[in-house]
Amino acid sequence: MAYMAMTWLWTGMVVLSVIFGAVTGNLGALGSAALEGARSAVELCVSLAGVMCLWTGVMEVMNQSGLSALLAKAFRPLMRQLLPQASRDEETAAAVSANLSANMLGLGNAATPLGIRAAERMARGGDGVASDELCLFIVLNTASMQLLPTTVAGVRAALGSADPFDILPAVWLTSAVAVVVGVLAAKLLARMWRI
Numbered sequence: 001m002a003y004m005a006m007t008w009l010w011t012g013m014v015v016l017s018v019i020f021g022a023v024t025g026n027l028g029a030l031g032s033a034a035l036e037g038a039r040s041a042v043e044l045c046v047s048l049a050g051v052m053c054l055w056t057g058v059m060e061v062m063n064q065s066g067l068s069a070l071l072a073k074a075f076r077p078l079m080r081q082l083l084p085q086a087s088r089d090e091e092t093a094a095a096v097s098a099n100l101s102a103n104m105l106g107l108g109n110a111a112t113p114l115g116i117r118a119a120e121r122m123a124r125g126g127d128g129v130a131s132d133e134l135c136l137f138i139v140l141n142t143a144s145m146q147l148l149p150t151t152v153a154g155v156r157a158a159l160g161s162a163d164p165f166d167i168l169p170a171v172w173l174t175s176a177v178a179v180v181v182g183v184l185a186a187k188l189l190a191r192m193w194r195i
Contacts, residue, residue: 051154
């Protein structure tokens with residue numbers, strides 16, 4: 001269903017662009033812009049692939065060396081407070097911890113499958129209704145406290161930034177605020193929903 005909606009949306013945008021390009025006499029400029037955009041997209045994807053391979057490799061080294069298990073262990077006290085049901089199941093707790101660890105390293109692509117696995121495990125027995133805890137996990141996953149915004153830094157490096165990581169203080173502040181506000185909103189809405 002969502003796939004079809006996106007197909008119609010993109011098709012509509014392309015058709016409208018061609019119509020407005022023809023009406024305004026800018027069809028040649030539209031074609032040039034489309035080709036330039038495609039070239040830039042391929043260049044960006046290739047440069048980001050290198051960054052993603054590097055950090056996915058770092059994540060694998062962390063898994064093999066046991067560092068990710070230590071990081072997960074460090075998250076346990078916080079998880080027991082925020083997600084008490086999920087922290088009771090070892091496999092769910094491991095998936096949640098791995099997801100949070102990958103998000104902290106800015107590895108959104110690596111964090112996504114871990115988050116899906118954790119959400120699927122948390123949703124078991126829910127009869128199709130998301131629990132407050134699952135909603136809170138989704139908020140934590142979406143807000144994602146980031147220590148190293150590797151994907152953003154990779155984009156900045158690909159676009160010629162002299163210091164791709166000079167955004168660290170701003171990223172730390174905004175992601176911390178997003179997590180705190182998200183957790184407070186999820187807790188408040190969970191209480192209000194029960195009333």
